[in-house]
Amino acid sequence: MQSLLTPSGLSGRFSTGLRLLACVGLVALLTACGFRLKGQTPLPFNTLYTxxxxxxxxxxxxxxxxxxxxxETRFTNDVTQAQARLTELSNTQTLEEVSISVQGQVEEYELRIEFVFQLTDNQGHVILPPTTLVATREIPYDSGALQAxxxxxxxLYIEMQQSLVDRIVRRMTAPEVRAAFENPEDLPVDESATKxxxxPQMGSGGAAPSILRMPNTNPSGAFY
Structure with a gap:
């Protein structure tokens, strides 16, 4: 067995030590530059009301x-204890006809969610102005398989909701949001945001639009 005290053994240990030191230095450098594990992007506030x-x-x-x-961010039900407020302004779900056969039968529907929100701080400064996000999916229609x-x-509705949630989180964790939250002096103030x-009357987890209940005579296909 090769002794660790031999020149070759010492060389191996020295090489391993250098690699370890380099890895530690790289991690420290990335941390100093603001690098974080994928999936974690801390918000600039620790308490959030919605x-x-x-x-x-x-x-x-x-x-x-x-x-x-x-x-590190926690939701609170006490708006006075929140550093920031995520307000749903509207959440509309619709189901519309997008394809009609030559016989006048619906062949395809479009499921659509339109979500509008804004983000303010506890003084009413508008960190993110009213923002509209839209998710759509198309689904073929089969009158013989209504339950399916x-x-x-x-x-699809659950999938669309998660897509919207991911986009909301990306908006809130954007660098410009952090900058706006930390320097709100020049931002507009929404007086209603201090109340x-x-x-919201609609949305936020209501049932998905239903082709089983949608009137055939409804030209818009809207259903809430």
């Missing part, structure tokens, strides 16, 4: 994603 109901599917998805991205299609619509917001 009027999106916690017991809704959308609200639960949002809370999980925010806390996964920013582990209803289940497919429900699954306790009402729970």
């Amino acid at each position: 009027n999106i109901a916690e017991n809704s599917a959308f609200g639960a998805q949002l809370r999980r994603s925010v806390m996964a991205s920013s582990p 299609k209803q289940g497919e619509i429900g699954a 306790v917001p009402e729970q």
Whole structure:
């Protein structure tokens, strides 16, 4: 067995030590530059209030994603204790006909969610102005498999909600949001944002639009 005290053994240990030292130095450098593990992008605030109901599917998805991205951030139900406020302004779901056969039968529907929100600090400074996000999916229609299609619509709706949640989190963790939150002096103030917001009347986890209940005579295909 080769002794660790031989020149070759000492050389191996020295080489291993150098590699370890280089790795430590690289990690320190990346940390100093603001590098973080993929999936974690801390928000500039530690407490967040939202009027999106916690017991809704959308609200639960949002809370999980925010806390996964920013582990130090916690949601609070007391708006006076929140450093920032995420306000849902509207959340509209529609189901529209997009393809009609020569016989006048619906062949395809488009499921659409339009979500509007804004982000303010506890003084009402508008960190993110009213922002509209849209998610759409198309689904073929089969009058002979309505129950299966209803289940497919429900699954698509959940997928679309998660897509919107991911985009909301990306917006909130953007560098410009951090800069705006830390330097709000020149930002506009939304006076209504200093009041306790009402729970939104629609959206936030209501049932997906249903082709089983949608009237055939409804030209817009809208359903809430």
